[in-house]
Amino acid sequence: MPELKRTPLYDLHTSLGAKIVPFAGYxxxxxxxxxxxxxxxxxxxxxxxFDVSHMGQARLVPEGSVSDAALALETLVPVxxxxxxxxxxxxxxxxxxEGGILDDLMVANRGDHLFVVVNAACKDDDIAxxxxxxxxxxxxxxxxxxxxxxxxxPEAEAALARLVPGVAGLRFxxxxxxxxxxxxxxxSRSGYTGEDGFEISVPEGRTVGLAEAxxxxxxxEAIGLGARDSLxxxxxxxxxxxxxxxxxxxxxxxxxxxxxxxxxxxxxRAGGFPGADRILEELETGAARRRVGxxxxxxxxxxxxxxxFVGDTRIGSxxxxxxAPSLERPVSMGYVSTDHAATGTGxxxxxRGKRLPATVADLPFRPSTYKR
Amino acid sequence: xxxxxxxxxxxxxxxxxxxxxTEHAAEQLGDVVFIELPETETQVAKGxxxxxxxxxxxxxxxxxxxxxxxxxxxxxxxxxxxxxxEDPLGAAWFFKMKVTDMExxxxxxxxxxxxxxxG
Numbered sequence: 001m002p003e004l005k006r007t008p009l010y011d012l013h014t015s016l017g018a019k020i021v022p023f024a025g026y027x028x029x030x031x032x033x034x035x036x037x038x039x040x041x042x043x044x045x046x047x048x049x050f051d052v053s054h055m056g057q058a059r060l061v062p063e064g065s066v067s068d069a070a071l072a073l074e075t076l077v078p079v080x081x082x083x084x085x086x087x088x089x090x091x092x093x094x095x096x097x098e099g100g101i102l103d104d105l106m107v108a109n110r111g112d113h114l115f116v117v118v119n120a121a122c123k124d125d126d127i128a129x130x131x132x133x134x135x136x137x138x139x140x141x142x143x144x145x146x147x148x149x150x151x152x153x154p155e156a157e158a159a160l161a162r163l164v165p166g167v168a169g170l171r172f173x174x175x176x177x178x179x180x181x182x183x184x185x186x187x188s189r190s191g192y193t194g195e196d197g198f199e200i201s202v203p204e205g206r207t208v209g210l211a212e213a214x215x216x217x218x219x220x221e222a223i224g225l226g227a228r229d230s231l232x233x234x235x236x237x238x239x240x241x242x243x244x245x246x247x248x249x250x251x252x253x254x255x256x257x258x259x260x261x262x263x264x265x266x267x268x269r270a271g272g273f274p275g276a277d278r279i280l281e282e283l284e285t286g287a288a289r290r291r292v293g294x295x296x297x298x299x300x301x302x303x304x305x306x307x308x309f310v311g312d313t314r315i316g317s318x319x320x321x322x323x324a325p326s327l328e329r330p331v332s333m334g335y336v337s338t339d340h341a342a343t344g345t346g347x348x349x350x351x352r353g354k355r356l357p358a359t360v361a362d363l364p365f366r367p368s369t370y371k372r
Numbered sequence: 373x374x375x376x377x378x379x380x381x382x383x384x385x386x387x388x389x390x391x392x393x394t395e396h397a398a399e400q401l402g403d404v405v406f407i408e409l410p411e412t413e414t415q416v417a418k419g420x421x422x423x424x425x426x427x428x429x430x431x432x433x434x435x436x437x438x439x440x441x442x443x444x445x446x447x448x449x450x451x452x453x454x455x456x457x458e459d460p461l462g463a464a465w466f467f468k469m470k471v472t473d474m475e476x477x478x479x480x481x482x483x484x485x486x487x488x489x490x491g
Contacts, residue, residue, distance in 0.1 A: 031402070035403055036403055036429065037428055038403075226402070226429060230428065299450075301406055301431070303430075323405035325428070
C-alpha cells in the first residue's frame with residue numbers, strides 16, 4: 001500500500017486529538033475530541049472548520065479570454081460554464097461517453113481563468129481528463145501549493161469576517177480574492193453541509209496559521225470527516241463513489257438542476273458533452289431509476305448497500321445512510337425504480353435479514369440556510 | 373467484574389450475569405444511536421450475535437459471552453441509546469442471562485488483565 005499523503009494541517013489535527021483514518025490516499029481526521037454527533041450539531045449551531053486540503057484544485061488558464069476556457073470545459077460537462085459570470089461559482093459534473101458521472105466538481109469564473117475543485121479520490125484522473133479534453137489554448141494547471149479549508153455554519157460569517165472583513169459581502173456561490181495578512185485567499189461562499197459558509201483556498205505555508213486563527217475563536221471548532229458526511233447527507237448532497245459514479249447518470253441521480261437550459265435540447269449550446277445522447281434523452285423522458293431520500297419508519301439506520309423492496313420485487317438499494325443528528329432520526333438516500341420514486345411511497349428495506357418499512361422522502365432532509 | 377476479549381463486562385450475581393460493554397468499547401464505537409436487544413426467555417449459545425449496536429459510524433454486534441437464557445433486557449437503551457456513551461459500566465447494561473455452565477466464566481479476564489489487553 002502506498003504511503004498516505006498528509007495535508008498541511010496534519011500535525012495540527014494530531015495536536016487537537018483527532019482520530020486519523022485513511023481517506024482518498026490521505027491521512028485525514030475523521031473526528032476530534034467532541035465526537036461525530038457533537039461536531040455535527042456544533043456546525044449547525046456555530047461554525048465548524050474542516051480541512052479539505054486533500055481535494056483537487058486546478059486553474060484552467062486560457063491563452064485568450066476566460067470564455068475560451070469556459071467553452072473548452074463545456075465539452076466535458078453538461079453545464080453552462082460560458083454563462084457563469086465573473087466572481088461566480090457553479091456545481092458541475094464530468095460525464096463519460098455512456099452518460100455516467102466521472103466526478104462532480106465546483107467551477108468558478110475568476111476573471112481571467114476558471115478555478116475548479118474536484119474530489120480527492122478522482123483528482124489525478126480529473127486533471128488528466130481535462131488536460132486531454134481541453135486542448136491546446138487552455139492550460140490545466142494543478143494547484144498543489146495551496147491548502148483548502150471550509151468554514152461552515154451560522155456563525156461562519158462572523159468568524160471569518162473578523163480576519164477578512166470583505167467576505168461578509170459575498171452571497172451564496174460568489175467567489176473573490178482577499179488579502180489576509182499578506183496571504184492571498186481565494187474564497188467562495190459555499191460548502192458541503194447545507195449551511196451558510198465559506199471555502200477558502202490558502203497558500204500552503206499559511207494554512208496552519210489561518211486554521212489556528214479561526215480555531216482560536218469561541219464559535220469555531222475543528223470538525224472531522226465523520227460529521228462532514230452526516231451534514232452533507234442531511235443536506236441531500238451526493239458523495240461521489242457512493243451516491244453517484246460511472247454507473248449513474250445525472251438524471252438518475254436527480255441532478256437535472258445542474259444542467260442549464262442552454263445545454264439541453266433546443267438550447268443554444270445543446271449537447272456537445274460526453275454521453276449527451278443518453279443524458280439529453282433522459283432529461284425529456286426520465287430514467288428508469290431515480291435517487292431519492294428515504295426515511296426509515298423505525299429507529300434502525302439503513303446504511304449503504306441495504307436492499308429495497310416493494311412486495312417481493314427488489315426496487316433498488318441505499319447508497320448513503322445513517323443517523324441524522326439534527327433530525328434525531330435515521331435518514332438514507334438511494335436509488336429506486338422510477339415507479340416507486342414518488343414522495344410518500346412506502347418501501348421495505350432488508351436490514352439484517354428483516355424487512356423494515358421506510359418512506360420515500362424529498363431531499364434535502366433539512367432545508368439549506370444559504371445567504372442568497 | 374469480568375471482561376471478555378470482545379470488550380464486554382460481566383457482573384456475576386449467583387447464576388445470573390449482567391452484561392454490558394466497556395468504556396473502551398463505547399469510546400471506540402462513538403456516539404451510539406440505535407440498539408436492538410434480544411427477546412427475553414431466548415436460549416442463546418456462546419458466540420451468538422444477540423445485540424445490534426449502531427453508532428454514528430457503523431453497525432456492530434454483541435455476542436452472548438456464555439451459553440444460557442436471556443432473563444431480562446434493558447428496555448431503557450432502546451429509547452436512549454446514548455446511555456452507552458454516558459454510563460457504559462452502569463445504566464447502560466444490555467441484558468441479564470442465566471448461565472448454563474458457570475465454568476464458562478473461568479476463562480474471562482480480570483480488570484487488570486483487560487486493561488493490559490487494551491494497552
